[in-house]
Amino acid sequence: MRTKDQYTIAFKENDPQGHDIQFEQAYIEWWQNQRRDGGYRLTQQGCIHCIDKLELEYFEIKEELENTPGFLLDLDKYIKTPYYIKIVRNKIKGIVLFDKKTYFTLTLYNNDFKKFINAHKVS
Numbered sequence: 001m002r003t004k005d006q007y008t009i010a011f012k013e014n015d016p017q018g019h020d021i022q023f024e025q026a027y028i029e030w031w032q033n034q035r036r037d038g039g040y041r042l043t044q045q046g047c048i049h050c051i052d053k054l055e056l057e058y059f060e061i062k063e064e065l066e067n068t069p070g071f072l073l074d075l076d077k078y079i080k081t082p083y084y085i086k087i088v089r090n091k092i093k094g095i096v097l098f099d100k101k102t103y104f105t106l107t108l109y110n111n112d113f114k115k116f117i118n119a120h121k122v123s
Contacts, residue, residue, distance in 0.1 A: 001080050004031060004040060015053050039076025040083060047084035047096055058096050059103035061111050065092040075113070078120040 002010075008027055021029070030046030033039050042050065050056045065071065067090055075083070081099035085092055095113070097103045109115040 004036060004038070007040075007082060011049065011054060015049070017053070033076065040079060040081055041072075041076060042082050042084045044084070046082070050082065050098060051096075056098055057100065058098050059100070060094055060096050061103075061106070062094040063111060063113075065095070065113060067092045071113075071117075074117045074121075078117050 004027075008023060008030065011030065012021065012023065012026055028034055030042060030049060031038070032041040032043050032046075051058055067087060072085075075085070075095075079097075079102060081097070081102055083098065083102075084096040086094040086096070097106070106113070106116050109119065
């Protein structure tokens with residue numbers, strides 16, 4: 001499993017203009033939680049960077065989900081690859097995943113994040 005530091009370095013190295021931004025600044029701009037051991041949730045700027053500049057493969061799940069602190073903490077705890085949460089007027093309208101394995105596993109739960117999280121809590 002990669003760390004956020006490793007992802008940040010890879011994002012910088014694979015961006016033709018990524019050498020213009022300092023590591024710490026990239027960390028602040030791209031990650032929602034700047035703690036090194038925090039979750040892998042991207043900011044909107046981080047998501048745009050991954051899609052537009054790096055042209056990473058992504059999987060979007062368009063589903064309205066509850067926007068509660070507990071749900072957000074669970075996502076941070078159990079999704080171990082970069083992801084972005086689309087929030088409109090304080091409602092989650094979808095989640096963008098940048099990992100095929102996580103997306104595939106989620107499809108086994110019929111894109112039900114609660115079931116996905118609960119299965120991870122048990123294991």
